[in-house]
Amino acid sequence: MPRPRSLHPDRLAEAALAVIDRDGLAGLTMRAVAAELGMSTMALYRYVADRSELELLVADWCLRDLDTSLPPAPQWTDQIKILVLRVRDQIGTHQQAVPLLIANRQRSRPLLRWAEAVTTVLDAAGFTGTDRVIALRGLVGYLNGALLQEHLGALGGTGTETIAAQTDFPMMRDTARAARHVSPEDEFAGGLDIVLRGLSRSGPAPAGPASW
Amino acid sequence: MPRPRSLHPDRLAEAALAVIDRDGLAGLTMRAVAAELGMSTMALYRYVADRSELELLVADWCLRDLDTSLPPAPQWTDQIKILVLRVRDQIGTHQQAVPLLIANRQRSRPLLRWAEAVTTVLDAAGFTGTDRVIALRGLVGYLNGALLQEHLGALGGTGTETIAAQTDFPMMRDTARAARHVSPEDEFAGGLDIVLRGLSRSGPAPAGPASW
DNA sequence: CTCGTAGGCGTACAACGTACGCTCAAGGAT
DNA sequence: ATCCTTGAGCGTACGTTGTACGCCTACGAG
Numbered sequence: 001m002p003r004p005r006s007l008h009p010d011r012l013a014e015a016a017l018a019v020i021d022r023d024g025l026a027g028l029t030m031r032a033v034a035a036e037l038g039m040s041t042m043a044l045y046r047y048v049a050d051r052s053e054l055e056l057l058v059a060d061w062c063l064r065d066l067d068t069s070l071p072p073a074p075q076w077t078d079q080i081k082i083l084v085l086r087v088r089d090q091i092g093t094h095q096q097a098v099p100l101l102i103a104n105r106q107r108s109r110p111l112l113r114w115a116e117a118v119t120t121v122l123d124a125a126g127f128t129g130t131d132r133v134i135a136l137r138g139l140v141g142y143l144n145g146a147l148l149q150e151h152l153g154a155l156g157g158t159g160t161e162t163i164a165a166q167t168d169f170p171m172m173r174d175t176a177r178a179a180r181h182v183s184p185e186d187e188f189a190g191g192l193d194i195v196l197r198g199l200s201r202s203g204p205a206p207a208g209p210a211s212w
Numbered sequence: 213m214p215r216p217r218s219l220h221p222d223r224l225a226e227a228a229l230a231v232i233d234r235d236g237l238a239g240l241t242m243r244a245v246a247a248e249l250g251m252s253t254m255a256l257y258r259y260v261a262d263r264s265e266l267e268l269l270v271a272d273w274c275l276r277d278l279d280t281s282l283p284p285a286p287q288w289t290d291q292i293k294i295l296v297l298r299v300r301d302q303i304g305t306h307q308q309a310v311p312l313l314i315a316n317r318q319r320s321r322p323l324l325r326w327a328e329a330v331t332t333v334l335d336a337a338g339f340t341g342t343d344r345v346i347a348l349r350g351l352v353g354y355l356n357g358a359l360l361q362e363h364l365g366a367l368g369g370t371g372t373e374t375i376a377a378q379t380d381f382p383m384m385r386d387t388a389r390a391a392r393h394v395s396p397e398d399e400f401a402g403g404l405d406i407v408l409r410g411l412s413r414s415g416p417a418p419a420g421p422a423s424w
Numbered sequence: 425c426t427c428g429t430a431g432g433c434g435t436a437c438a439a440c441g442t443a444c445g446c447t448c449a450a451g452g453a454t
Numbered sequence: 455a456t457c458c459t460t461g462a463g464c465g466t467a468c469g470t471t472g473t474a475c476g477c478c479t480a481c482g483a484g
Contacts, residue, residue, distance in 0.1 A: 138403030145357025198410030
């Protein structure tokens with residue numbers, strides 16, 4: 001019976017993400033989001049309890065279309081690989097929001113759906129109990145770390161260039177120089193392959209058609 | 213000839229770390245650090261240009277005793293393992309400072325020394341060019357992600373308990389319950405073993421006494 | 425038309441980082 | 455012993471942040 005809301009929560013998330021994409025994560029401000037929506041600052045608090053709730057909205061919005069259906073690959077490692085790559089693909093150009101995704105990794109519904117799919121694949125591959133816990137946390141650890149690295153100072157950023165220019169650490173200098181020729185995609189996928197290769201050897205008895 | 217400084221920069225870092233350990237990272241404030249030192253807020257700016265420089269001091273201080281000598285293990289994977297575990301051991305009880313370490317990972321001298329050691333081991337194991345870049349970034353990615361996970365919501369934290377209590381995602385519920393019986397040390401080392409196992413299979417031609 | 429509910433907003437406040445400029449402590453030079 | 459120069463230390467103040475509080479009013483049920 002009372003006055004109806006004029007905004008859908010999704011509109012809040014869109015506006016906040018627009019601010020982030022334009023001004024960076026540091027530019028994300030209650031005032032900035034309100035201005036983006038043409039509302040007053042305090043009007044936002046009719047939709048969210050506080051800033052962290054707005055950030056959760058952004059995290060959920062970023063991954064709203066995340067496909068968490070089980071990939072039809074024959075190998076379970078390929079299934080996991082596809083699931084992980086889907087997350088990175090969904091983030092796309094919104095790398096600035098990565099810290100928000102990490103901070104809300106245990107509250108975001110899309111991420112929980114995603115984790116459910118990953119654990120389902122792991123379970124089918126024979127991972128149970130402690131093995132599954134460690135496999136999942138290892139995967140998520142790599143995912144978070146790699147995304148974060150991409151977010152703050154990607155390959156070829158100023159940090160890498162500084163290392164490439166100094167002389168105190170020659171091995172790192174060479175590595176930083178070689179890093180100039182590695183695309184973010186190759187880097188991410190390469191690291192993921194390492195983790196997957198390790199996983200395929202760490203589980204319980206090998207299962208599935210591709211025994212070795 | 214002018215009035216000498218009354219503080220060593222290390223004292224700043226100690227004070228800041230004391231604040232962090234007591235009040236958390238959110239409690240790290242120029243005013244709080246000044247109060248810890250018994251100085252006025254603005255006196256800090258005679259030692260650091262701004263807050264981020266203070267944070268760098270904290271990061272360096274945390275890892276000041278990091279042993280970056282090459283471990284004498286026969287297998288290069290064990291050398292890497294020891295190097296990575298040393299970082300986690302040095303952080304010890306200062307998990308609250310982990311975001312500062314990550315943010316300053318490319319400026320902190322101890323971390324550069326450490327990375328030089330890691331790349332040296334990788335080089336000796338036959339990793340060169342792009343392979344070494346991806347191996348290093350993969351390792352650092354996992355390290356950062358795992359430390360961050362431990363920092364915000366360790367296993368058995370409220371986040372994990374919430375997941376263990378819900379019913380929408382049964383596989384995650386079971387995994388969260390099993391996670392209650394995994395210590396942070398086992399989790400970290402388990403994930404690291406996965407990455408190392410993957411690395412040992414991803415490099416160029418296997419080298420060293422332990423061929424297979 | 426009336427009225428209760430809740431949406432939207434204006435003001436205000438505490439806490440933050442830090443710019444600016446002052447005072448004076450502490451050596452070297454005389 | 456005196457002075458002078460340098461910068462350590464600090465007090466004040468400003469702009470920006472999140473948000474508590476309370477007012478006004480648009481809206482839909484009756």
